[in-house]
Amino acid sequence: MASITLDNVGKVYPGGTRAIGDVNMDIADGEFIVLVGPSGCGKSTLLRMVAGLESITDGTVKIGDRVVNEVEPADRDIAMVFQNYALYPHMTVRQNLEYGLKNRRTPRDEIARRVEEAAGILQIGQYLDRKPRALSGGQRQRVAMGRAIVREPAAFLFDEPLSNLDAKLRVTMRLEIKDLQRRLRTTSLYVTHDQLEAMTLADRLVVLNMGRVEQIGTPLEVYRKPASTFVAGFIGSPAMNLISSRAVPHLPGSAHAGLLGIRPEDLVVDPAGAIELKITAVEELGAQRLVHGLVGGEDFTVTMPSDAALGDSLTLSVPAQALHRFDKESGLRLD
Amino acid sequence: MIENRPFLNILAHLVLIFGVALVALPVWVAFVASTHTATDFSSGTIPMWPGPHLVENYSRMLDAGVSTSGTPPVGQMMVNSLIMALAIAIGKIIISILSAFAIVYFRFPLRNLAFWCIFVTLMLPVEVRIVPTFKVVADLGLLNSYAGLSIPLIASATATFLFRQVFLTMPDELVEAARIDGAGPMKFFRDILLPLSRTNIAALFVILFIYGWNQYLWPLLVTTDSGYYTIVAGIKRMADAVDGLPQWHLVMATAVMAMLPPVLVVVLMQKLFVKGLVETEK
Numbered sequence: 001m002a003s004i005t006l007d008n009v010g011k012v013y014p015g016g017t018r019a020i021g022d023v024n025m026d027i028a029d030g031e032f033i034v035l036v037g038p039s040g041c042g043k044s045t046l047l048r049m050v051a052g053l054e055s056i057t058d059g060t061v062k063i064g065d066r067v068v069n070e071v072e073p074a075d076r077d078i079a080m081v082f083q084n085y086a087l088y089p090h091m092t093v094r095q096n097l098e099y100g101l102k103n104r105r106t107p108r109d110e111i112a113r114r115v116e117e118a119a120g121i122l123q124i125g126q127y128l129d130r131k132p133r134a135l136s137g138g139q140r141q142r143v144a145m146g147r148a149i150v151r152e153p154a155a156f157l158f159d160e161p162l163s164n165l166d167a168k169l170r171v172t173m174r175l176e177i178k179d180l181q182r183r184l185r186t187t188s189l190y191v192t193h194d195q196l197e198a199m200t201l202a203d204r205l206v207v208l209n210m211g212r213v214e215q216i217g218t219p220l221e222v223y224r225k226p227a228s229t230f231v232a233g234f235i236g237s238p239a240m241n242l243i244s245s246r247a248v249p250h251l252p253g254s255a256h257a258g259l260l261g262i263r264p265e266d267l268v269v270d271p272a273g274a275i276e277l278k279i280t281a282v283e284e285l286g287a288q289r290l291v292h293g294l295v296g297g298e299d300f301t302v303t304m305p306s307d308a309a310l311g312d313s314l315t316l317s318v319p320a321q322a323l324h325r326f327d328k329e330s331g332l333r334l335d
Numbered sequence: 336m337i338e339n340r341p342f343l344n345i346l347a348h349l350v351l352i353f354g355v356a357l358v359a360l361p362v363w364v365a366f367v368a369s370t371h372t373a374t375d376f377s378s379g380t381i382p383m384w385p386g387p388h389l390v391e392n393y394s395r396m397l398d399a400g401v402s403t404s405g406t407p408p409v410g411q412m413m414v415n416s417l418i419m420a421l422a423i424a425i426g427k428i429i430i431s432i433l434s435a436f437a438i439v440y441f442r443f444p445l446r447n448l449a450f451w452c453i454f455v456t457l458m459l460p461v462e463v464r465i466v467p468t469f470k471v472v473a474d475l476g477l478l479n480s481y482a483g484l485s486i487p488l489i490a491s492a493t494a495t496f497l498f499r500q501v502f503l504t505m506p507d508e509l510v511e512a513a514r515i516d517g518a519g520p521m522k523f524f525r526d527i528l529l530p531l532s533r534t535n536i537a538a539l540f541v542i543l544f545i546y547g548w549n550q551y552l553w554p555l556l557v558t559t560d561s562g563y564y565t566i567v568a569g570i571k572r573m574a575d576a577v578d579g580l581p582q583w584h585l586v587m588a589t590a591v592m593a594m595l596p597p598v599l600v601v602v603l604m605q606k607l608f609v610k611g612l613v614e615t616e617k
Contacts, residue, residue: 051511051515052514052515053511053514053515072514073511073514073515074514074515074516074517074518075517078515079515080511080512080515082508082511082512083508084506084508085508086506086508086509086511086512087512088509088512088513088526088527089531090527090530090531090533099516099518099526100515100516100517103516103517103518103522104517147512147516
């Protein structure tokens, strides 16, 4: 177990492309950190730099008290779970679990003990003598996690481990990962593009965009106080409405002439409200419905209870504390 | 295409039967010839059914050979061929799997140049470079030796290329997982790459063994000592009988025996061979 510290970490590819710029992050011992962002934002690259699979061109990465920039992945005391599991296809589940320990010359009875323990935790005891190809996706995922657990590493690194599973299994495995991490108290770094996964798993979220950190904070902090329009649009589903203050001239607080952010779920129907929505489309979700339309000529979405009566337009209001203000040029949060 | 028309079935079978007959007939004639005496075949009509001299002809070839053509007994030539074919097949596999490993998994200067150099040798088979190769082998004193028979044929662009393709299909995550598991390059090669290319190695072995066994021109050139004659080149020498008719019945008996080891290799390794060619799941 250990903390992980990233100090001005950056990466420039030999061609001159900058993949990661100036990332600073302190991960406490036992903390579950989720790196989230759209594809191509550099979140996997950053994780692989911590793992030692990508070189670090600027700054330092510390695991515990040790700078690991030049340390081989095997000697960094980390374990990684890959998106496509990366199980050795010709080895049985047991051999897959044992392989890393054998390479470390762990005593045989110690290996057996750890494999039994991991198999117990993950309930894969009855599959130990099968080959990975005879397992389902969820079982393979467990074996991949088992391979990380038996190492008893300082940190787990997860690279989109649930992306290859179907939606239902993803929810179950998500809960299991969270539960597992809570029990083992191992520092974890988890990469995903799915904001729901990020919100539910993280102790703290790191939102990345174009190789830079947009915001670091607990899921609720990030949801309630997005630091930029990018975070505002990325975290939360359906996404936050971002409109220029000119579109809603009568709304209190719209005078600052920047961008306003309003979450679709914060809006209430109010005949005296300042937001006039022309409905263009309605999406039925069962528990609620998404009402899409135009406010002052700009796209806008509201969530409504599914039994609400809808005409051609809605008049809405928003509580002052649910209004987010952003600078038009930089996209940064004001206040 | 799923169609079920009796006429098409019959036609397909006729075509296949015709194909089999076309291939099998010469083999049958060779076998029949090897069971008769020499005179039966020089009489003008070719017998189509086996004669009574099978045991006699075969045992003669195995024990003594044909003294007039200067070839040793078939048994010894078979051993020579076997050594050459195995050396070529195994040597080619070892050299090419290692060079493919280097080319795919290591970043070294002039890597692409190295690959293309290997690739270009595809255009330079032994037949093209036979005079300089002979000169090199002769200067090294390798004429009339197993080394001289096999080493010049070992370098192989095709096999290197095949293994390169196999390695390129291995997911990168496998390499990374192995690195995190603490496996160094050679350990990764031995523990993961070799077992995963098992079927490809087997398929390649079958092809290369037959390639080595059937070598004709090169053994004919570099062996003058009858103790190193290989069987395929030996058949040619027997058929070239000086002062007299070729002993066709004995030549055919030798040919039939020469066919057996490659057939055996194919039959025994058929399962792996097919798997190696069609299997894609990694």
